[in-house]
Amino acid sequence: MDHGLWHVELTKRGVPGLSGLLPELVAPGSVLDGVEGWLDERDIPDRLPFLVSPTLEYDSVLNGYFLTPTMVGAAENTQLAAAGDLCRFLNFLWSARGKSSWQDATEADHVAYLYWRRADPDGPRVAASTWNRELALVNGFYAWALRRSHVAATPILLRERRGRDGSPVGSSTPAASARDVHDAPVRWLTPEQYRCWRDVGLRGYGADGLPDQGFRGRWASRNALFADVMVRTGLRLTEQASLTAAEVPLPMRQAGYQRFWLAPSVAKNGSARWVYLPESLVGKVADYVAFDRAEIVAAARKRSVYDRVRDPVILSGDRHGREVTARTARGESVRLDRLRPEERRRLMVRTDDGLEPAALWLAESGMPLSPSSWQEIFRIANLRCARLSVAASAHPHALRHTFAVVTLEQLQRGHLTALSSMGTEARGHYQRVFGDPLDWVRRRLGHRSLETTMTYLHVLQELEMQTRMALVPDDWDTIAVDEPATAGAER
Numbered sequence: 047m048d049h050g051l052w053h054v055e056l057t058k059r060g061v062p063g064l065s066g067l068l069p070e071l072v073a074p075g076s077v078l079d080g081v082e083g084w085l086d087e088r089d090i091p092d093r094l095p096f097l098v099s100p101t102l103e104y105d106s107v108l109n110g111y112f113l114t115p116t117m118v119g120a121a122e123n124t125q126l127a128a129a130g131d132l133c134r135f136l137n138f139l140w141s142a143r144g145k146s147s148w149q150d151a152t153e154a155d156h157v158a159y160l161y162w163r164r165a166d167p168d169g170p171r172v173a174a175s176t177w178n179r180e181l182a183l184v185n186g187f188y189a190w191a192l193r194r195s196h197v198a199a200t201p202i203l204l205r206e207r208r209g210r211d212g213s214p215v216g217s218s219t220p221a222a223s224a225r226d227v228h229d230a231p232v233r234w235l236t237p238e239q240y241r242c243w244r245d246v247g248l249r250g251y252g253a254d255g256l257p258d259q260g261f262r263g264r265w266a267s268r269n270a271l272f273a274d275v276m277v278r279t280g281l282r283l284t285e286q287a288s289l290t291a292a293e294v295p296l297p298m299r300q301a302g303y304q305r306f307w308l309a310p311s312v313a314k315n316g317s318a319r320w321v322y323l324p325e326s327l328v329g330k331v332a333d334y335v336a337f338d339r340a341e342i343v344a345a346a347r348k349r350s351v352y353d354r355v356r357d358p359v360i361l362s363g364d365r366h367g368r369e370v371t372a373r374t375a376r377g378e379s380v381r382l383d384r385l386r387p388e389e390r391r392r393l394m395v396r397t398d399d400g401l402e403p404a405a406l407w408l409a410e411s412g413m414p415l416s417p418s419s420w421q422e423i424f425r426i427a428n429l430r431c432a433r434l435s436v437a438a439s440a441h442p443h444a445l446r447h448t449f450a451v452v453t454l455e456q457l458q459r460g461h462l463t464a465l466s467s468m469g470t471e472a473r474g475h476y477q478r479v480f481g482d483p484l485d486w487v488r489r490r491l492g493h494r495s496l497e498t499t500m501t502y503l504h505v506l507q508e509l510e511m512q513t514r515m516a517l518v519p520d521d522w523d524t525i526a527v528d529e530p531a532t533a534g535a536e537r
Contacts, residue, residue, distance in 0.1 A: 097109060127179070135159060135180075204218040206218055244274070248273060286407075292395075294331055304322070306323065361394065370382040393405065407420075454503065
C-alpha cells in the first residue's frame with residue numbers, strides 16, 4: 047500500500063500502548079502494545095531519527111545507520127540534517143526513478159538527482175553550499191552501507207583527492223561536489239538597525255518609534271531580552287536556548303561584565319568557552335527570572351504540567367555552584383555540563399513549591415522554548431517589520447554576526463589607539479598581554495580556525511571601502527581637472 051513518500055520520525059518513549067487506543071484489537075501486554083520494550087531491547091536512544099517508507103515500513107537495515115557511533119554521538123541538528131537529506135534522495139528515487147530501492151540506486155540515479163537539485167528549471171536550484179552538505183551526508187550513508195555489504199556499489203561517483211601540488215593524498219571525495227561555492231555576504235545589523243528591528247518586531251513599537259497600543263505580544267519583554275543577550279554575546283541559537291537558570295551569573299550591581307562557562311555538551315563542536323554578559327543584562331535576566339518566568343512557572347504548576355513530565359532529570363546540589371549535578375529517573379548522577387540540549391529539555395529543579403524546569407527560557411506552556419520556537423518568533427518579528435514598512439529584518443545568526451562585527455570594530459579601534467601612544471618595547475608588551483583583537487573574537491565565537499573569523503575582518507574592510515568611496519563625488523566625470531602643460535603635444 048502506497049502512503050506517499052519517505053518521511054522522518056523520531057523515536058519516542060512514553061507513547062500510549064495500542065491496547066489503550068484499540069482495545070478491541072490489541073490485548074494488554076501484546077508485542078504490539080507499545081514500542082518501548084522494542085526500543086530498549088535494541089538499545090535505541092530516545093529522539094533518534096529514523097525513516098519510514100512510503101509503504102509505512104521500518105527498514106531495519108537502512109535505519110541501522112542512525113545507530114552507528116557517528117550518528118548516535120552527533121548533535122541533534124546533525125542527526126536531523128542527515129535524516130532529512132537522505133530522505134530527500136530516497137523520495138527522488140521513489141517518485142522520479144520508478145520507485146527504485148535505495149539498495150539499487152545507480153550512478154545515473156544520482157546524476158539525475160544532481161541535475162534536479164541544482165540545474166533543472168523546475169527544480170529547487172539549491173545553493174552550492176547546500177548541495178555540498180547534502181552530498182557529504184548522503185555519501186556518508188552509502189559509504190557505511192558499502193562497508194557493511196548492504197549495497198554492491200555506491201551511487202556516488204568518487205574521485206581521488208589531490209594536494210595543492212596536484213599529487214594524490216590517498217583519499218577520495220565525491221566527484222559531484224559543487225565548485226561554485228562563494229562566501230555569501232555576512233548579514234549583520236548596525237546598532238541602530240538592531241534597535242529598530244527589536245523595538246518594532248519584538249517589542250511592538252510602531253514605525254514612528256512609539257509603543258503601538260494595539261500590539262498584543264504578551265511576552266515581548268522576554269523575546270527582546272533573548273535578542274539582547276544574543277547580540278551582546280554572540281551565542282548560537284541552540285547554545286542560548288539550552289542555558290539553564292543555574293548557569294547565568296547573579297547580579298553584582300556593578301559596572302562591567304560578568305562571565306559564565308558554556309558547557310561543551312551545549313556548544314557547537316564542543317567549543318566550550320567563557321561567555322561575557324554585560325552587567326546591565328545580568329540584572330535584566332534576573333528580573334525576568336523573578337517576575338515573567340516565575341509567573342509562567344506558577345501558572346504551569348496550577349495546571350499540573352510538571353507532574354506529567356516523563357522521566358524527568360532532577361537537578362540537585364547548589365544551583366549556582368561550579369559542580370552542579372543532575373539525577374536521572376534511573377537514579378544515575380550526571381554533571382550538568384555533560385547534558386546535551388535535548389536532555390536539558392527534561393531537566394527539572396525540585397523546589398519548596400514543587401518541580402520547575404531548569405531551563406532559563408520558558409514558553410507560556412511552562413516548558414522550555416525550543417530553537418524552532420525562537421526561529422518562529424524571529425520570523426513573526428520580521429513579518430511585523432515588513433507590514434509596517436520598516437526596512438529591518440534579522441534571523442538568529444544575524445545577531446551573532448552583528449556581535450562579531452561590532453565587537454571587532456570596537457576592539458580594533460581601541461587596540462590601534464592604545465598602540466599609537468606607545469614606544470616599540472611597550473607595544474610588544476601590550477600585544478603579548480592583550481593579543482590580537484581578531485583572535486579574541488574568535489575565542490568568544492567558539493571558532494576553531496582564525497580563517498573563519500576573518501570573514502568579519504573582511505566586513506570591516508568593506509565598510510572602510512564604502513567610507514572612502516563616499517569621498518568620491520557622484521559627478522566626478524564632469525569635474526574640470528587641470529591638465530599639465532604639454533606644448534606641442536599631439537592628441
